Amino acid sequence: MKDTLSRRTFVQAMAVGAAAVAAAGALSGCMEPKKADVGKPSTEADAQASAPSDGKVPGTTATHVDLTGADVYNTMCHGCIAACPVRAYVKDGVVVKLEGHPEAPLSAGSLCLKGMNQLHTLYSPRRVLYPMRRTGAKGADNAAFERISWEEAIDECAERIADIMEQHGTYSFFSSAGGGGSYVGAMLPPLLSGMFMAPTGFEPGAAQCWMPRNATAAFMYGGADQSTADSSVLETFKGLSKADKEAGIKNDMNCLVIWGTQPSASQTSQAGRGLAEVRALGCKTIVVDPNFSPDAAHATIHLPVRPGSDAALILAWYRMIFEEELYDKEFTKYFTNLPCLINPDTKLPWLATEVFDDYEPVTPEDTPVYVCVNEMTGEVEPLPFGDPAELSAALDPQVFATATVNGKESKSAGQIYKDEAEPWTLQRAEEFCWVPAERIREAVELYTAPAKEGKCAGITHGVATDQMEIASQAPLGLLGLDMIMGYVNKPGAALTQSTMGGPMGPQLDGTNQWGKCAADGTQPRPTKGYLAQLQYGYTVGATEAANQERVAQSDPSALAVYGKLWTDRLGLSNHRGLSAWGHSHIPAVREAIETGEPYRPRIWVELSGNKLAMLASSGAWYKAAMENVDYVVGQQPIFTSFHIELADIFFPTEEWLEHPHSRTGQLNYTFANPGIVHLGESVNPMHPWMLLADAVSAKLNERLDSVVFTGTGQTISELGLTFPLFKLGDRGNSDTTCWKMELTGVGAQLGLGEDATIDDYMAKLRNNSDAYYVSTPSEDYWTYGQHLVKATDGLPLGFATESRKCEVYCTTMLKLGRTGWPYCYPTAFEEPVDSRIGTFGGDYSPICRVPLQTEAPEVKGADGYTLPFDKDFPLAITSGRVPYFHHGTMRHAPYARELFPVPFIRINPETAAKYGISDGDWVEVSSRRTQGSDYDVSKRGTERSYAGEKTQTTKVSDPIRTIAYVSEVVAPNVVWMERFWNPECFDKSQKTKTGGWQECSVNVLTNGIDAQFNEVFGSYNYRAFAVNIKKSERPDRVWVTPKEFEPFMPTSENQVHDEIGVLMGNKDLVTDYYQFATADAPAQG
Amino acid sequence: MKRAMVMDLDRCTGCQSCIVACKFENNSGLGNYRCDIVDVGPYGTHPDIQMYWLPFQCQQCENAPCIEVCPTGASYRDPDNGVVLIGDQECIGCMTCLAACPFSDNAGAARPSARWFNEERNVVEKCTLCNHLTAKSDGVENPADSLDEAHAVPPCVHNCPTKCRHFGDLDDAASEASQMLAQAKAEGRPTYTLASDEAQATFVYILSESTAPWNGMGEWRSLVAKG
């Protein structure tokens, strides 16, 4: 029997809130509530009703997509970084339908709207399919470009770059990337710049996304981080795939803490699907997010933390866990460094050899012995690394201890943490973080409960805190929590090492053995290489001698130059964690462009999407680039604001259905990932730089006597060097063209030889599931207990840190701030970071602490933790993903824009009422970036914060506008909106054009100027700053209603290039719109 | 035969992929919607709030009033599988059916609405359960071939990221829809249909109290921008 809700109960349900019923009709004017109540046709309709048709079936004009004769290809989505397997239906060379591939172990046949909308972005009238040269002045309004050949484009670009470098020195070159999975990743800028002996390169997807969590995990245990989005935490999804089910492998996730991430909105088909499955299996979830995200709506407990206050909430968890002794005692004592007594002068653990005169270490040179208080004797004693079963007979390390060592009062690392957490009672956390104390308690109880039965919970930690001042504090705290709970390398834990053998792979130099870890005692002590090009960098866990030997393989003069690039990198003198991916500090780059200090980057090679929409304080960036950058190179499948405003030359790159991505995985599956079609002269995004690396080098090598290495003022010939400083293939990938890379990767997997053609390749993949993927057997993939396996030295393997333990007290943070170690080696920073930057007595903090929040709403009990309340900007704003877009992508996808035309700002009804704003109203949003300010910054430079000398006092942009979404989904005084840009602002139909980055983009407001940047990584503030709102009007040019987006629909009317005035008359450029069949190879050099 | 969908609201995250899948499959063009997502809630006061997303489209009513009222016979039931359909060649765009359907906007022009008036084509459209793919399907998908007419499911079902949507004949215990329904009952999760008086909607919604209390279409709100 079906449970139906009768009309009567439906009406009663509606009457639960009489206001709700009343609002029903008024709300959007869309529905009249009577309709649900009227179960019967009106009499008028009755009268009109004719007899049913006499058995004849009415005729229907087919509007659906016709797949007769279509070929089916297997490929993968790159709508976000998840890469879901996809089936593409191709008819007459045109992709006419996409769907999720059912063979996918996790996405299991689903495909989210970003994936499907690729049909529109691939064939978008906005595609620019040929290299372009700007022919007029910069700026969007009168932008004019002309088509040039690839040969011309590469040659002209190389010539200009070489000229400027000759005139201004090597440091004038800089590059940037972005776009996550869609386009060029974070790794290219440091490589590209480095080859040209220039230090500057960046991508927001580093300090602002993943790198802080990724690097901190490496420092703390040499293992994978807590990110689900970046395929680090995969244990959550164990047991879901067909292969796992066939192998009888079940899911073990009891409780997952989802901190600052919303997989259902960001990786909808993949992690979103996985979470839906595990929730259905009974996994409890705790979601920490200021916004009532889809995952929060489905959570067991939602902690709507005030934006930016996460560190205090984390410390409240520590306090409760320490106080109520909920942590895993054995793991904490023997496998973390919390019992180590800390030298108060160096802040590093005392070594047994420093404390006991004739102490003979019982472990090898690569495994130090520290000291602790032995609870059995009450004495300070050596604390060697070893098997707890053996050590515990005579040694019971005390986690919380204070003792006199070498005449100095020394606390254990555990005690230092405990003292730091002490002020953060649940009550204080409630006041500071705006989460009810009782709810925090429930969450901690839920998270710690599995430990009581010897089971696990785990934390997955997302991007949110990377975009705040707490970018290092949060991962320190959250990794440490899983560690003190002993939720490591066990079924149901987030910190497992199985992924290291999977898609993310082991280190290229083979130093990380986790994935292959066997139980047979053949593994050496684990190490972690922090290596860049030319063997630069240190392998932690290996001896100093072994490191020296490795470094000695490189040419010393090249290595000296490379080392100089490292320490001259903009912003690294303060924020050395940026070394993790070799990136510059983004605000420092902008400042250098503005001021020319310490050198001026003048050639901007931009490899991704829309930097004017994605960089914080975009108004300041626009001004800097307009005024002081001499030459701008851009590439993308379309013109974004960045290109229309700034680019001098433009390279057309492919959409994901056009270019192969080598070897992409989902769990223990690696899929072939071919391009399916090809349009115009677009190329793989790596391709121009494969060519330009050679072309620029060749031109520079003709001028070695005149090109100056800015770092030392010597010419390149004086240094005895040539360009490039290193080849892209110095580590790992040695190939030259992307197609070749694809062939050696996926092609080899398909059994194709080196001389195979694209046709051979496509033939293999066409409708052929067998050739589509390879997989590791499930039993080999899900592995546990790696740290307990015996190593060749007879000790347990432990972890790839100096101490071989989980460093909950992260000593690498301290050393990083002093010399740049382990990245900077064999060269080093000569000075430690500015003592005002380091909040731990001048050092980077090795534990989670609450830093000063520069821009915060009025918060009770916030004294010393926030700057004084600025009543001009009383609201906390934060941000998060929506399912329609990935970063800056797809604002030109009409089926996405009609559903989400503007970045709706979420406002609590109480706050909205205070400002006289109703749901659906246009709202102006302002921040200090849009207003000159004499705001009191006198508190800057306290013990908890230093934001540099500079303060922005002048307006850099106008306020932005968007539409209000009034709802209880956010707390009073908190607002929420996603990043945006409006490509319609330079549509040909506009009377006057803008770049579309100023109208609705929250990055006009974000603080990349004078916030307190994160001490370690320099992360700036996208997600926890202060704004004001007021009722406003719809801005010019911005499209809102569905039909307005018609010019974005791919039709024969909307030809490619239409929006770029100069090409309008040249229709023959675009006749090939639909003509490219699968046989066209991606262009080759 | 009772072809319908069973929607697991404990899974739906409101991502709207179903809307986009539908639009591509049926070439709906901008501003036309055969299926939609309704935000129901949030109810309560922050931070004590609950909500669910309601995937919404033609409910395949057992006593479909839209058929009864159609003056031209354009609204009909597929004689073989009983799916409620509209023949656009007979449809004259008179909108009579819009008033009769308990789930449609009177003008078929404001979201959400089961029947939608397509201005360009001057006809009323609605969800067909993708009968062009699924007319002969048993609702148990063939992973090797989505177009296998004996097993095909609508693209909004195939692509749904959370596997909220289950398609099939509710009179056939082996169909995906019936299986889901049986599972939900075994798990003790409540099931609902949208109130529709005599029309008798057949779509079934599964919703646990822990997600949110059932409130039908709530305030009938979807995230719709006003100009």
Ligand code: SF4
């Ligand atoms: S989650 Fe969506 S956008 Fe990301 S890879 Fe999967 S289908 Fe593509």
Ligand code: SF4
């Ligand atoms: S695609 Fe699935 S999860 Fe997304 S809104 Fe539609 S029914 Fe819900």
Ligand code: SF4
């Ligand atoms: S929901 Fe409306 S259109 Fe669908 S069968 Fe019922 S009355 Fe007809």
